[in-house]
Amino acid sequence: MRISRRKFFKISAVTGAVSIIGKSKSTSVARNFSGRPDRLGVLTDSTRCVGCRTCEAACNEINKLPKPKIPFEDQSVFEKERRADSTYYTYVNRYPHPDKKGKWIYRKVQCNHCDEPACASACLVAALKKKPEGPVVWNEKICIGCRYCMTACPFYVPAFEYSNPYSPDIVKCTMCYDTRVSKGGIPACVEACPMEAMTFGKRSELIKVARKRIMEHTDKYVDHIYGENEAGGTCWLYISGVPFEELGFPTDVGTKPYPELTKGFLTMVPAVLVIWPALLGGFYMFTKHREQLIEEEEKTPEKKEDRK
Amino acid sequence: MSDHTEYAERPNVLNSWIRERLFLGLSIKEYLKSLITPFNVVAGIIILVGLPFMVMRFTQGLVAVTHASQDQPWSLFLSWGLFTGVPLAASGFIMATAVHVFEMKDYYPLVRPAILIGFLGYFFAVVFLLFDLGRPWRLPYPMVVSYGTSSVLFLVGWHVALYLSTQFVEFCPAIFEWLGANRLRRWALKVTVGATIFGVILSTLHQSALGALFLLAPGKLHPLWYSEFIPVFFFISSIFAGISMVIVVSMVTKRVLKNRIAPHHAANYDRLTIGLGRAAAFVLLTYFCMKWIGVAHGNHWDLLNTSWGLWFLVEIFVFVLLPCFLFTTGVLNRNAGLIQFTAILTILGIAVNRFNVSLIALNWKLPHREFFHWKELIIAISIITIEILAYRWIVNRMPVYREHPEYKEVHF
Ligand code: SF4
Ligand code: SF4
Numbered sequence: 001m002r003i004s005r006r007k008f009f010k011i012s013a014v015t016g017a018v019s020i021i022g023k024s025k026s027t028s029v030a031r032n033f034s035g036r037p038d039r040l041g042v043l044t045d046s047t048r049c050v051g052c053r054t055c056e057a058a059c060n061e062i063n064k065l066p067k068p069k070i071p072f073e074d075q076s077v078f079e080k081e082r083r084a085d086s087t088y089y090t091y092v093n094r095y096p097h098p099d100k101k102g103k104w105i106y107r108k109v110q111c112n113h114c115d116e117p118a119c120a121s122a123c124l125v126a127a128l129k130k131k132p133e134g135p136v137v138w139n140e141k142i143c144i145g146c147r148y149c150m151t152a153c154p155f156y157v158p159a160f161e162y163s164n165p166y167s168p169d170i171v172k173c174t175m176c177y178d179t180r181v182s183k184g185g186i187p188a189c190v191e192a193c194p195m196e197a198m199t200f201g202k203r204s205e206l207i208k209v210a211r212k213r214i215m216e217h218t219d220k221y222v223d224h225i226y227g228e229n230e231a232g233g234t235c236w237l238y239i240s241g242v243p244f245e246e247l248g249f250p251t252d253v254g255t256k257p258y259p260e261l262t263k264g265f266l267t268m269v270p271a272v273l274v275i276w277p278a279l280l281g282g283f284y285m286f287t288k289h290r291e292q293l294i295e296e297e298e299k300t301p302e303k304k305e306d307r308k
Numbered sequence: 309m310s311d312h313t314e315y316a317e318r319p320n321v322l323n324s325w326i327r328e329r330l331f332l333g334l335s336i337k338e339y340l341k342s343l344i345t346p347f348n349v350v351a352g353i354i355i356l357v358g359l360p361f362m363v364m365r366f367t368q369g370l371v372a373v374t375h376a377s378q379d380q381p382w383s384l385f386l387s388w389g390l391f392t393g394v395p396l397a398a399s400g401f402i403m404a405t406a407v408h409v410f411e412m413k414d415y416y417p418l419v420r421p422a423i424l425i426g427f428l429g430y431f432f433a434v435v436f437l438l439f440d441l442g443r444p445w446r447l448p449y450p451m452v453v454s455y456g457t458s459s460v461l462f463l464v465g466w467h468v469a470l471y472l473s474t475q476f477v478e479f480c481p482a483i484f485e486w487l488g489a490n491r492l493r494r495w496a497l498k499v500t501v502g503a504t505i506f507g508v509i510l511s512t513l514h515q516s517a518l519g520a521l522f523l524l525a526p527g528k529l530h531p532l533w534y535s536e537f538i539p540v541f542f543f544i545s546s547i548f549a550g551i552s553m554v555i556v557v558s559m560v561t562k563r564v565l566k567n568r569i570a571p572h573h574a575a576n577y578d579r580l581t582i583g584l585g586r587a588a589a590f591v592l593l594t595y596f597c598m599k600w601i602g603v604a605h606g607n608h609w610d611l612l613n614t615s616w617g618l619w620f621l622v623e624i625f626v627f628v629l630l631p632c633f634l635f636t637t638g639v640l641n642r643n644a645g646l647i648q649f650t651a652i653l654t655i656l657g658i659a660v661n662r663f664n665v666s667l668i669a670l671n672w673k674l675p676h677r678e679f680f681h682w683k684e685l686i687i688a689i690s691i692i693t694i695e696i697l698a699y700r701w702i703v704n705r706m707p708v709y710r711e712h713p714e715y716k717e718v719h720f
Contacts, residue, residue: 124462145442147381162376165369168442252527
């Protein structure tokens, strides 16, 4: 099983080229950002939220989700800190006020519709996509159910229908993209909130609104807009009266867009495809050459004698 | 008519062909009888126990056999089947490179076993994947339907698929020798070399890509394991994982399936084992140093003084430095037994590392965590049992550890 040197190079060249062509697409992740400058978003003001869960009920209805075990009026759900689940898109959790005893603060949780979503950059079939209008939506026609998006999402948002053997879905908030926003409407939860705790609009405008509220009521808000830069920026923004870690917000997500984390690796791929065959070819030639020398020496014993 | 007689003989020829190829030269009755051994009975029981759980998985969904965690979506199926299975299957590309590219011809007898281990390793990684995917029948989607080109998993998917086929091609000569298909064999031998080179490139990339998957989890993976170098760690460690796997599997094969190994090879094994041990020691040392560079780069010295830090130190002292030391001792004393023992320790170490990255140290901040469900473990054990049976079935029939009598000359 020997290969001639020429053949070796032929093979390496061909395999290298094939791999480069095959892979060149995967390296063009320069920027994953497909949102428009005037993309939409929601600003949640947690100082206004009273934990009535009207938003949850509205979401349940518009998305035709299963009836919850604990009815929406029942405050006992707050006894446990809820996490993502495949039966709802959004949930409200309750936290004790860090300074004022007996006072509760509420946090509404749903997909943050990142500007450069970790989930979308993780999906190997591009089932998750950032729409130009802002929402990040999931396509049930192509998802294979690998759940890498769940591992990747820094906010623990996507949930999976583990109990469905035949067509388990990835379940997460869509910002009512199909039902309302793409038709010019506003998300159901935002509309339903009796306290106007949420504002829907252009993200750029929302940041201005948030900043204004913080400036005007410095005693009421902490000076931070969660989502302005978190994980590279999200379309869902939050302002709060207490530090965000008190409300269970992940504070370890950094400000770097997540797709950048794997960009370095993916751009290295073509280099490996070129360098490896060359390097291995070099080694192969070296060993071959050495062997030839040895063989030649063995074949010409008289010369050996001479040298002695 | 001569035609006629030939025709009449045919069923006999076919019978003996089947008997030789499939039933090890025994009649069906004898063969079935020979199957009743303690090992087979145990294996059979394990698979029978696993079967109902496998059925549950596909009829009731993943919830029936896993913890169905929304926070920790990957568990045993992937931690074992993919993240541990793939580096252990690196044996194929390592031995093929050593022999075909670096011309280390002494190791020739180990190339086919290594490729077989590699092929089965990848094949069963895909089997595990099928158990884990929500919609397993969509497995080919990333190849034919929709391309998530910004995803590292897309790269992994393509490469595993390509490499699985590559290894199949590399193993084809053995299959054709077994079937006695001369012309096909010659054709397969020709492409083997190209396949080897293609395989090296693919392996480098997807072994490291498996690590790169976790680059997207900086807040979730404990900082002692999260590192920009994680792709490099994964690649380097796959090298000693593959080497150890060759050492262990050929040792077990030599003990259990003695008659399937050519005698002159058997005599040679200790020498080859020592050579492999030397290589493994060297790579382990490199890896050990790299791991510290990783800690220094992230400046995580303070974290070493926590319980996670202790676990990290256990991983790299007990499962990296100790094997490195033991391999070296084994090489210096020419003690093949010690090297074989150390290879087992190294394999264990790889499992510890991959489980740490993909399961244990992932989501370390979450208060309530479950690692995996016992039902998942039962399914995994059954699949591994099937894998071992498949390995034995092949080694018993095809020229893996010996030359086929008809192709002896051509081989060396
Ligand atoms: S919050 Fe998570 S699921 Fe939502 S867009 Fe961002 S990464 Fe995706
Ligand atoms: S589970 Fe579906 S949406 Fe999520 S990464 Fe996998 S294929 Fe994409």
